[in-house]
Amino acid sequence: MHQLKLHNTLTGKTEPFEPLVAGEVKMYTCGPTVYDYAHIGNFRTFVFQDILRRYLKQRGLKLNHVMNLTDVDDRIIANAAAANLGIRAYTEKFAQAFFADCKALSIQAPEHWIRATDHIPDMVKLIEELRQKSFTYDSEGSIYYRIAKFPEYGKLSKIDLTGIQAGARVDNDRYEKESARDFALWKAPKPGEHFWETEIGPGRPGWHIECSAMAMKYLGKTLDIHTGGIDLAFPHHENEIAQSEGATGEPFVRYWVHAEHLLVEGEKMSKSLGNFYTMRDLYGQGYRPSALRYALASVPYRRQLNFTFDGLTQATNSVERLRTFADRLKQGKFPAGSPAGFKEKAVKALDDFDAGLADDLNTAVALAAAFDFLREANIAMDSGRFGGEDAAAALGFLAKFDEVFAVVAINDAEKLQELGYGPAGDGLSDNEIDAMLAERQAARQRRDFAKSDEIRKKLAESGIILEDSKDGSVRWKRK
Numbered sequence: 049m050h051q052l053k054l055h056n057t058l059t060g061k062t063e064p065f066e067p068l069v070a071g072e073v074k075m076y077t078c079g080p081t082v083y084d085y086a087h088i089g090n091f092r093t094f095v096f097q098d099i100l101r102r103y104l105k106q107r108g109l110k111l112n113h114v115m116n117l118t119d120v121d122d123r124i125i126a127n128a129a130a131a132n133l134g135i136r137a138y139t140e141k142f143a144q145a146f147f148a149d150c151k152a153l154s155i156q157a158p159e160h161w162i163r164a165t166d167h168i169p170d171m172v173k174l175i176e177e178l179r180q181k182s183f184t185y186d187s188e189g190s191i192y193y194r195i196a197k198f199p200e201y202g203k204l205s206k207i208d209l210t211g212i213q214a215g216a217r218v219d220n221d222r223y224e225k226e227s228a229r230d231f232a233l234w235k236a237p238k239p240g241e242h243f244w245e246t247e248i249g250p251g252r253p254g255w256h257i258e259c260s261a262m263a264m265k266y267l268g269k270t271l272d273i274h275t276g277g278i279d280l281a282f283p284h285h286e287n288e289i290a291q292s293e294g295a296t297g298e299p300f301v302r303y304w305v306h307a308e309h310l311l312v313e314g315e316k317m318s319k320s321l322g323n324f325y326t327m328r329d330l331y332g333q334g335y336r337p338s339a340l341r342y343a344l345a346s347v348p349y350r351r352q353l354n355f356t357f358d359g360l361t362q363a364t365n366s367v368e369r370l371r372t373f374a375d376r377l378k379q380g381k382f383p384a385g386s387p388a389g390f391k392e393k394a395v396k397a398l399d400d401f402d403a404g405l406a407d408d409l410n411t412a413v414a415l416a417a418a419f420d421f422l423r424e425a426n427i428a429m430d431s432g433r434f435g436g437e438d439a440a441a442a443l444g445f446l447a448k449f450d451e452v453f454a455v456v457a458i459n460d461a462e463k464l465q466e467l468g469y470g471p472a473g474d475g476l477s478d479n480e481i482d483a484m485l486a487e488r489q490a491a492r493q494r495r496d497f498a499k500s501d502e503i504r505k506k507l508a509e510s511g512i513i514l515e516d517s518k519d520g521s522v523r524w525k526r527k
């Protein structure tokens with residue numbers, strides 16, 4: 049295994065990564081704000097986090113990973129009030145949609161999936177601690193963090209604080225660097241809006257305090273890794289540092305790892321430009337979850353990802369190539385032994401794959417290692433000098449590959465059906481097709497050709513085309 053290096057926004061350097069406690073990683077991820085469906089940009093960041101998580105596990109590390117759902121913030125409060133709904137009633141639909149979207153994209157569940165509104169007492173406690181240490185002041189029923197009291201403020205986002213007036217405040221949860229000011233920890237209630245009755249008075253938490261309180265509750269004072277999209281570095285993560293380190297006096301996070309943004313056809317995604325997509329929009333257009341995952345994962349996280357429909361089609365083809373390869377290896381009939389030397393070649397491919405991921409999660413290099421290997425193995429299979437041990441070694445490599453990339457298993461149809469898409473009417477799921485294929489293979493083996501033809505016909509009627517290859521394997525495609 050190669051030494052893992054990660055780019056740390058705090059130091060501005062790519063550094064060797066070692067967890068504080070050997071063998072165990074404490075990781076926190078800012079989850080979605082559930083005021084709407086998450087979009088493909090959000091999922092760029094969530095897929096990156098999943099690749100990181102899966103790769104850490106592949107390296108044998110135990111994960112304690114926390115992801116929150118931000119189910120209270122300015123936008124939620126305003127939207128819930130406008131819809132005349134309680135906060136839970138308003139956010140529940142989007143929370144469930146987020147879980148379903150994650151499942152479709154094979155994003156693993158973290159060890160703790162938690163909601164901000166279940167942790168109001170923890171936030172109140174943290175604000176009280178900050179108050180005791182004079183980091184706060186009150187104004188008109190709200191409580192603010194005094195950034196002048198934390199001289200290290202700005203160390204993550206490297207903002208220049210000169211010219212900022214002491215005591216100037218910002219009430220919004222999200223603001224630009226130019227508006228860096230004392231920010232709200234606790235907000236006074238507004239007429240018609242949801243609030244909590246607490247020891248520090250009635251009101252609701254600011255966005256930033258929730259992540260400090262929840263991260264430290266589940267992971268302790270110092271975390272190994274904190275992730276998010278790059279837009280969160282300021283003000284959200286800067287404020288998390290000020291709150292957590294103000295309260296504990298200890299370093300809050302050792303490695304801050306941020307994903308660059310996704311652009312659509314070179315432009316920032318926005319509803320007004322008509323280039324704003326949720327996963328569901330794309331499934332509705334016939335794209336598969338596996339292709340989306342592949343497209344989002346294939347560009348290393350620190351590069352901007354330019355999402356294009358051409359790219360998505362290429363991703364669909366790449367996934368198809370991997371699946372066809374797996375199928376060929378599983379179904380082909382190969383002579384004994386390893387005449388093509390793929391036992392050694394698989395070791396080398398895995399080493400290249402690991403080298404790519406260890407280098408700050410360079411997914412492009414890891415994918416290149418996989419496709420070089422695939423090309424070579426296909427050539428060897430075509431030439432007939434490929435043995436059973438070669439196939440087993442190649443399948444071993446693919447299994448390792450898929451522990452991280454998770455696109456080889458054929459399960460798009462089921463996933464789409466679960467989300468309410470997928471083949472209409474009597475369309476067959478991938479599992480049903482696989483079962484029918486197995487039945488057809490068995491019929492062929494016992495030379496029951498009438499039965500095998502009947503199955504082929506049935507599949508054809510459902511729009512499934514079969515390709516029998518010389519080596520005995522069978523591939524299928526939807527028309």
Ligand code: AMP
Pocket residue numbers: 078079080081082088089090091092093118275276277278279280307308309310311317
């Ligand atoms: P939010 O729901 O706005 O709190 O965002 C959820 C996650 O998506 C955060 O980690 C954001 O940084 C990230 N994010 C938002 N927009 C984009 C984008 N266009 N590309 C990549 N990540 C994004």
Ligand code: ZN
Pocket residue numbers: 077078079259284
């Ligand atoms: Zn957060």
